[in-house]
Amino acid sequence: MTPSADTPADRLVLDAVGAAFTALPEHARVAVAFSGGVDSTVLLDAAVRVGGASRCIAFHIHHGLSLNAGEWLAHCEAFAHERGVEFASWHVEVSRAPGVSVEAAARDARYRALDALCAQHRVHTLWLAQHADDQAETVLLQLLRGAGLSGLAAMAPEYLPSGARAARARPLLQLLRAQLEHYAHARDLRWIDDESNADTRYARNALRHDVLPGLAVHFPGFRDALARTAAHAAAAQRLLDALAQIDLQTVRGDEEGALSHDALLALDDERAANLLRYWMRTLGLPAASTARLTDALRQLREIGDAHSLRIDHAGQALRSYRGQVYWEAGDSADPADETAFVERAESVLTWQGESVWRLPQWRGTFVFSDASADDPDAIPVEAVARGPLVARARGGGERMRCVVNGPSRTLKNLFQEGGVPSWKRDVPLLFVGGELLFVPLIGVNRAALAHDARQASSRYLRIEWREDLTLA
Known part of the structure; x- marks a missing residue:
């Protein structure tokens, strides 16, 4: 039975959680992925109010990416125990290998750990706290990266991942972030604010803080529209999958x-x-x-x-x-x-102080920024300006020197030594005057700077390669 609700936000949250419990077998327990943020805090609190503490278990994943991670773990455990909810945590190591997105690696590690906890505690349903704003952000991100229908379908309300023990459900997917925050304030709940959520270098945060507020002013119904887009895409993807199943039997x-x-x-x-x-x-x-x-x-x-x-x-x-x-x-x-690399036409730039060089065919940009002379990746401006810059694909056999007096090494060996997986190596090589200057994920070719090192430079640059979107 749904407990009494004092505010509109209370009613919306409790009704959504109540509907999710109704879809489960009687007395079935649910696990809540509990990060301690406002969304999962609201979900856990409402789950206890609707289903009772005995039907809930809170799972917290400790990534160790923030200096505050230990405090967050302690907060989550205390919050669960205050409500009489069983609590379990799992510490994961997140890959920081070159070429691997820390955010993507953390997400993958989190879900693997959650699946392991579900198996360990014999839980068959895992609740995630994503909401309508998260769904809108996901659809926009997928649109901006040119995703297909499966990407535009975004987050399903419920699904069973391949190989996973527990089904994943999102009871709050139809609710707005503001509604969850109203619930939390009305209940005087305490939650964690992850400092990384304010970092607009990541595409999702940039959309959340810089883009969506403007959309809300001019297109107040954009969240519902994007949710419909996701639903249409999911329906179309199911038809494509049905066709693929037929073709798979034939092929x-x-x-x-x-x-x-x-x-x-x-x-x-x-x-x-x-x-x-x-x-x-x-x-x-x-x-x-x-x-x-x-x-x-x-x-x-x-x-x-x-x-x-x-x-x-x-x-x-x-x-x-x-x-x-x-x-x-x-x-x-x-x-x-x-x-195994896709052939692409060369791109040429006569550098005249540009800070960015966009390469659409590579879906990324070279960024040139000022650096101090003692920066280990500093390049004298003369080295960049002494000839046309050429971006081209690997042809095989290219070599470079990462240390001034070190040996010349093949890019293949350097990628392997840096732990860069083969499917991440399809990056543009930057040449100047026909000489290899810079390789994304590896760095500067010191051999190309030998003749520039003899004279002091008045200005140094740092070159970075940035993909179109860093997805969080």
């Missing part, structure tokens, strides 16, 4: 997990790409970009059934052999990975 190869080379290529490119996306999901592989899928189909058509086909993606390699197309464990030490 399935003789070997388990493989496709028939000829049957796959009998489909037109759009239908074949749709099948490849679905097939990769069934194998548990991360989604590939349209450019990568297009290149895979191009190579399959041009190379035919040659054993030399190899396209690296997420630690796996797409191969074709004896009429079968299949994925096998990739190894970045294999020389074949040097041939």
